Amino acid sequence: MTEAEETELARLLRAALGGDEKAYAAFLSRVAALVRGFARRRIEHGVEPEDIVQETLLAIHTKRHTWRSDAPVRPWIFAIARYKVIDAFRRRGRHIEVDIENFADTLAEPERESASPREVERALERLPSGQRQVVSSISVEGRSIAETARALGMSETAVRVALHRGLAAIARGSN
Amino acid sequence: MDTESLIRGLAGDAKQAGPRLSAVLAGALAVAVAVAGLAFFAMLGPRPDIALAAETPRFLFKFVVTLALALTAAGAFSALARPGAPVAWRLLAAAPLLVLAAVAVELLLVPQDQWEARWIGANAAQCLTFIPLIALGPLAILLWAMRRGAPTRPRAAGALAGLLAGGIAATFYAAHCADDSPLFVATWYTLAIVLLTAVGATAGARLLRW
Structure with missing residues (x-):
């Protein structure tokens, strides 16, 4: 979770919004790895962590115009991922409190996907x-x-x- | 579909389409003000003695309050459309603090036996009817614009839409209403705007999920 990562994510997303598909793929892969780390550790019952990852990626995609290119990108990603976690539990009839502070910490360690x-x-x-x-x-x-x-x-x-x-x-x- | 596949698909659709969010929000705000203006002139219009009233501080102060409310609400409303953006909640205290200060001054200036007459006024029912009526169109427009955003707090975003619509409507209504005492404004304007905020919050919780 360094400044360098923030700068790199912002650069990739800026290029992506201009139509650079390779930059966008690289950006989304990084986001997927970050969100996966969080989802694995925080979510145990009833919700498949990889579903959270994919729902967050789709949400980031459909709402990518809500990022201001001069604003920090990680708080934007965290806020969307956190919303999608809460939303996933809400739709499955449960309620969860997600602490954004914890989120920022656990996002540090990327993880690989499991199949299902x-x-x-x-x-x-x-x-x-x-x-x-x-x-x-x-x-x-x-x-x-x-x-x-x-x-x-x-x-x-x-x-x-x-x-x-x-x-x-x-x-x-x-x- | 595994996540790698999903990313390939999304990457193929990289280029951003549609107008910028700031343009959508600014456009919606302009249309909301125009719609409120049309509703106001169609239903009420300014009071006949507005030229005289415009020379009295109580009349002018109504606009200080309603404009302060509309401006601060517009700022918070726009911020709530963007995930992770800081929201200037504290600025929202400006309009209530202005009203409270004005109420204190009014209570000092006006003899106690006139308090009740100024507080109840002659237009309480009209105020409670027309501020919400003028605000309905703007509220719908603002909620629609917010759907283009990504409010991670749908209920709060809806509430702010109601507050902002209420601020816009109250600014117009203030030009019609003959009750200028801060005691009247603090009670009846506030009630109407709180009602709109509650309606906005309820609508937001339903309409603004994504």
């Missing part, structure tokens, strides 16, 4: 088939926008629009 079915996966399955094809071509099969456009016989713009709509629907659906 996800709420996001279920939300993906509910998408209209066109959007689902585009999202899973890029996400699951790891194709680029251009490759997906060729494979599905769509324009790149249409692929981008379908991806954007599909992700927005997943963000709503996993809520």
Whole structure:
């Protein structure tokens, strides 16, 4: 949790908002590792930690315009992650108090993912088939926008629009 | 879907779309003021003796209070739209403190046998009716704008929308109301605005989750 990390996260997110996809992937990977460390340690019963990680990533994605590029980025990430933890428990009919101080400490240690079915996966399955094809071509099969456009016989713009709509629907659906 | 896959998908959608949040909030505030103004001129309009009233400190002080409330509420409202942004809660005390100070001065200046008449005034029911009526449109607009934000405290964000809508509505209503005593303002304006804040909080808890 150093100043260098803050600077690097801010740089990556700034580049991402300008359209740099590599920077965005790097930013999201760092955020995922940070949030995973917190979720593993704090959450035991009924909520899958990786669900929290994915819901936080989706929330950061759909709300990335709420970051002011001159504001510190970590408090922004923490506040969103904390909201998603509380929200996850609320939706499962429970209440949890999350102390943001503890959060900042435990976020220090990144952790790796463990595999299991996800709420996001279920939300993906509910998408209209066109959007689902585009999202899973890029996400699951790891194709680029251009490759997906060729494979599905769509324009790149249409692929981008379908991806954007599909992700927005997943963000709503996993809520 | 594993998290790596999700990140690949999100990365493909990197570029930010839509207007900036600060533009959305500023635009919504401008529209809210315009809608409140339209409602005010359609339903009430300024009092006939406004030119004379504008020379009296009590009349002018109503606007000092309502504008202080609207400005401080607008600041806190905007901050609540952004996760992790510091909220200037203490500034919100400015309007209540101004009213309390004015009440103290009024009690010193005015003989005790007139306190009740000034406190009840002639327009209490009108005040409690029209401040909320003028504020309804602005409240809806502000809640809509807040949905573009990411309030991590939906109830507080809704309450601030109500407070801000109340401040805007009270500023317009003050130009109509003939009761200028701080005793009247401290009671009836406050009641109307507290009501709006409560409505905003309830609406926020339902509408502002994301």
